[in-house]
Amino acid sequence: MLELRNLTVRYDKHLALDDVSLTLDKGETVVILGANGAGKTSLLKAMAGVVRADAGSQIVLDGAPITGLRADQVTNAGIALVPEGRGVVGLMTVEENLRLGANPKRARAVEAERMELVFDIFPRLKERLGQYVRTMSGGEQQMVAVGRAMMSNPDYLLLDEPSLGLAPIIVTDMFKALARITQTGVGLLIVEQNVRVSLKHADRGFLLEAGRITGSGTSAELLDDDAVRHAFLGGN
Ligand code: ATP
16 A cells, blocks of 8 residues: 655645655555645655655555655656656657566566566557657557556556546547556555546545645546536536
């Protein structure tokens, strides 16, 4: 289990995350819903070791504290981040991007089988191994980003707005691929503004407003919640 206990993140005096606590199990999908600036990216970055959490914050992986680890150490502990904007290398091929993902120690010995798993999830990538990533569509680049993260052999995958900028049909395909990933036992933490689609594919969710968790529940409960409807679904 991956646990956040009282996670607080500040940028100088600006409080971006205030005492956030949540848990994520292997094989489940949890979505964090929040508007622009709510702190969603900061949450994932703190978990991934990219930004520093305040004293008193605890990030715990299977009972062991991982707070304060560097990003590469966090990846090696089994947590992979798919950043906002994907973070793929456009001037490299699909294959080169995927192989970059297999750099952590926990992934090197299983590189060939991870590659097969990625091809199984995203058959398109196998067809396009030699293609330069910058020449691919947004949806294909997102596949490369998720595929590269899967190459690190993670137990948990953190996804920053995976649906951003993608056409609805591509978003549906992406969420189907993510469901396939959870079937392999990986836990997914997804931050999203696309409320309907993400709740449809998630088990549980949290509302993040101005850095604080203001609500939580099963996906069905949240879809039915007045505050969610007003904030995200236009009150319908
Ligand atoms: P968005 O969807 O727009 O990316 P978000 O929910 O991911 O928003 P964050 O990017 O985590 O929100 O930002 C939370 C708050 O912290 C915002 O007010 C933002 O301006 C601020 N912030 C984020 N990064 C920094 C930084 N490096 N320095 C100063 N303030 C920052």
